[in-house]
Amino acid sequence: MNISKVFILLLSVGVYGCSSASTENTPVNPSTNNDGGNFSISGILPKNTEPLIYGVYISSVCRDEQLGFIGGLGSGKYTTIIKPGYQSYKPKITFNKDSGVFSTRLPKDGGSHCQWALGDVIVGLKTNEIYNEKNQPATIRLNVKAYGNSQYSIKKAKEDRRKIVTGDLLVNTTYYLSIEHRFNNKKIIKLIDDSHYGVKYALINNGVDSHVDFSPKLDLSYVTHFYEKMSAETNKPTFSRVYPNGQVDNGKDAIDVRPYKFYEKDSK
Template sequence: MDWVKLPKRNSTIAFIDTRRGIAMLYRMSLVLCALFFGLSGCRQDYSLSPPADSEKITIMVKLPKELKTETVWVMYRSATCKRISLGASGQRTERDGYHSVYKELERQGQSDIYQVELPKDGGGACRWHLANATFGVVYADPTRFGEYVTAGAGGGVIVIFDYNNSPRGGPDFKVDGDLTIKRDYYPWVKEAFLGGYHKRISLAGEGGIYLKYQALKARTVYFEPILHSAFTVFSTQPKEKKEGNHTAFTYPDGTVVADGRSQPDFLKLQSLRTGRAGDCLSPWTYHKCPDRRPQLLPEWLPVPDKPGFGQYLIVDEWGNKLPTYDYRLVGKDGRINKWKTDAKGLTLPVPESMHPLREVEFP
């Protein structure tokens, strides 16, 4: 045993066992290992190793010619390899570990379809599983809108394949089975002055920058962004931040609106393009539409707890369910079913004896 003699203090000779010091350093190294590596051990293998027979999830994008695909950010999670963190008071917190990989969507021949396959089972010692994928589209050549214009946001999609939130939060929509996404987008040229000048070309769509879906059973994800290039909206940020100053939006018809909103009025853009009233473009205001185009889907959906009865689904021309919508059905036996659809767009239960329907009306 090695001993280090220290100077006398209060007539007492103090000695330190260097072996104890080494042990303390060793314990500190373990703590640092947990902090810096964030998982349950320093020597464990955290790499992905998908089995050859792992089930694949296919992501496909139908790409308009003006746009390009972004790199797909894929996240795997593990309940085996935890991420460990220490709180302000030293308490230990464990969360599922995560591992990110980045993939490129590849063009399929000479088509406009780009796709990538993702192993559902990430394998490895950590037993990784596919958690979520973030992808999207942006303008391929922003300078077509000006020499110093750069690509902005919009046109993003996040698909969540497990019960965890994505890095950008929980889902906006939950779907069963495979996922098909078709959305309208408009070019949005925005000029900003506050915090430094910049000019960007973004995609204005319904919702935020990212559309977030939870699709636990999906094996195919299909995304078709529909770009309406002839309907560009421009926005100009005020040069001075003060009360009453708002970003001004100039729409394709020449109207200028500065009402305090931070992004274009999507329904206004839809209305300008289609020539239809804005109320006709939202399922929640569709009952006020002067040019309604509801339709009753032909499939009769049996009611599980009511043998011999089923329901119909009423949707608008885009397939959106129409809640609290008036309808009138006349069956082959002359019986009438008349009411409003429920919150899911379904009619009241209809007896099988009414089939096939003789008349469908939307008063």
């Protein structure tokens, strides 16, 4: 038995990770007859950023064999888990660094004998001037998936807790910096929008092709600071968030981010 990973499953078998059982099979075969349509992404990126695009392909033919525990860690009971195989794939991107204009596409039918099918698409960017404490570029990542226009597809998208968009998706959101000061002296830099935790999208359409226009904006002069400290009295963490206008939110109010430039909109 070729075991690629060991996973700890608590109470039931249901947790799994990236497939490595079929890494010899490229998830996208350029010679495949692409009747299944394309997932295209294009747009204009802010200065000093680069596109970050890749797709996750799934195969029910080239499956992944894994080993898991039944009944929790230490139970000593193992089982072999067979899951659909999946791989990430980075497409070739046309990108003009001066204008920020970029475009790429991913075939929905990856082809090969594995019959790879496009699942999730990660659409985003990475910065060339903003780095976190691990010297990694700050990034924006959106999870997008295409669905057919049927009651079943819409129900599945809702079950996956995705924001449903009919037709093409336009992303022209303004992102800004959030600097998180953690109690262990860690300082984490993120690019966020008002949703803070990001959104998963479902594109519902009648055709075979799907498209995302990803043209976000960056406001690097708008910075929020999130502070996490340990209380000497209670030995519990306390939270606060400071906005550019001097507004300070404390406790649970500091967890959720107020709308961008809320003080100019005269609203919370």
